Amino acid sequence: xxxxxxxxxxxxxxxxxxxxxxxxxxxxxxxxxxxxxxxxxxxxxxxxxxxxxxxxxxxxxxxxxxxxxxxxxxxxxxxxxxxxxxxxxxxxxxxxxxxxxxxxxxxxxxxxxxxxxxxx
Numbered sequence: 001x002x003x004x005x006x007x008x009x010x011x012x013x014x015x016x017x018x019x020x021x022x023x024x025x026x027x028x029x030x031x032x033x034x035x036x037x038x039x040x041x042x043x044x045x046x047x048x049x050x051x052x053x054x055x056x057x058x059x060x061x062x063x064x065x066x067x068x069x070x071x072x073x074x075x076x077x078x079x080x081x082x083x084x085x086x087x088x089x090x091x092x093x094x095x096x097x098x099x100x101x102x103x104x105x106x107x108x109x110x111x112x113x114x115x116x117x118x119x120x
Contacts, residue, residue, distance in 0.1 A: 048061060065086040
């Protein structure tokens with residue numbers, strides 16, 4: 001799960017950076033505010049890569065997805081991009097857990113096979 005979720009978060013890192021560039025052109029928003037908010041969100045994406053497998057990591061990821069969608073208020077394209085990344089986040093969590101379960105099952109089978117003596 002960690003690999004899939006981290007890949008999604010790194011993709012969001014870049015999307016947030018590009019959205020910051022677009023938001024910077026809005027005359028109603030100050031450049032410093034745009035980069036403060038974008039920078040914090042980008043930093044959270046990187047930090048969350050390490051927190052994905054910890055308790056509450058997936059929930060924090062969902063909070064980030066909601067914030068990404070909500071950023072569409074300032075950059076309308078982010079409504080769409082946020083929804084796309086929310087779907088990717090769901091898929092990363094869902095299929096990542098299935099992969100983790102399959103790995104654990106395979107490791108248990110390999111352990112059981114190596115502990116039984118081979119018949120010659």
